[in-house]
Amino acid sequence: MSNDQFTEIAPYYDDLMMGVPYGFWVDYVEALLERVQFTAHSVLDAACGTGNVSEVFSGRGYDVVGTDISEGMIEAANAKNSSVTYLVQDMAELNLDRKFDLAISLFDSLNYIIDVDHLGKAIKRVGEHVVDGGYFIFDVNTIYALAHHFFDQANLAPGRYPHYIWSSEYDHQTRICTVNMTFEVLDNGEPRQFKEVHLQRGHSLEELEQMLIDAGFVTVEILHAYRFRKPTRRSDRVFFVARKEGSRKEV
Template identity: 35%
Template sequence: MSYQQFALLYDELMNDVPYDKWVSFVERKMDQYDVMAPSLLDVACGTGSVALPLMQKGYDVTGVDLSDDMLSVAYEKVRSAGYDAAFYQQDMRELSLDREFDCVTIFCDSLNYVTSEDGIKQTFKKVYEHVKPGGLFLFDIHSLYKIHQVFMNETYTINEEEVALIWTCFPGEEPDSVEHDMTFFVQDGEYYQRFDELHVQRGYETDHIISWLEEAGFTVLCVEGDFTEELTDTTERIFFTAQKKPR
């Protein structure tokens, strides 16, 4: 079984993730801040689970991801739905496309995979270069509460018909980081193949994120929790809305 096939099964395993909420978040922010022309760059687009619904709503979407295999699944998903989009294999810290967009997104806690402060700053700088003046930068991160109180030293399991997952979380080497040790068992005929992955994520203080955004040239318009709520001590996912200053 190729990793591309595995990426597709992984996509099916995550089919209960509320991607529609991220789509609604984009629409709400674009409307709230009067950003009308819907060109959008979806950074860390994965298998296109946010990109495709945005295309179906009329957005001109370009996707970027670090994984060629995820991009292959995204391309086939979009093409099968009758849409066309450009997808590029790039590291968000080295983003380099020859155009600007009305909106850039980094969703599904993908920014937590950047595990150094310099990496976050470099990502913000690169995103700034790809946002039109007056355009929006929308993203979310896992909160420090979720890193330490929800993930740390916990084990989760998922058991589906064709794939099972054992997911163990333990402290990482960097401050405020967690390592996700994932073991997948994927059905291949009458047998199961095992795949092991190690994902590392790091949490950051909200004030630091705001400071780095401003350092990159953005104005921070809104910080909220879990899509639409005010921040609390138990917020698990923090959403940021930033704007490139109009000329």
């Protein structure tokens, strides 16, 4: 991950995500688990950001640990003072000394791991933290979305801070999408601008499937996000439902 992303924006991230339906995302993950008839009690939220998904799971009674590489994001998560444990950890170096029924990584976090070896390692480390028969559910932005400038977005609505203008460039060779982000936040009523450059890689579905296999997972389903149907060539976001090989010992 380049080191100028999720740094200055971290304290404003929840304002930026104001309209994001985190509860609905958790409903969807729960529906996916129901579909495979799996009951989870513990959840690892890998690349949890400021913990918005973790907090919803926790509020629904799950035992949750959230990890993220960004110190600023984890600081904002910890400020929520909830029962979730939040830790700064690179997914590729994940080391929690326990296993979970379910690991999740939502909101295209895996696209931020742009080095293929690093990504393979990250998926393996997640695998080490999931019980046999447990699940890893994550979403990614597709190559289609990144190549078609889905990141070109702006919010300049008066009064609705942070304001932002994002513009992206996609390199078809490297499959790296470079997103130049300009933010304007209000600090003590005064507008302040800063920039972050976010890099995402368009991982192919086949690459991800192979990495899951290498990490001891079986891909159960790949779905068009928030639906229960297969993705198409034009799907912008897809969900993977992967099961860790072996069978769970009920406790």
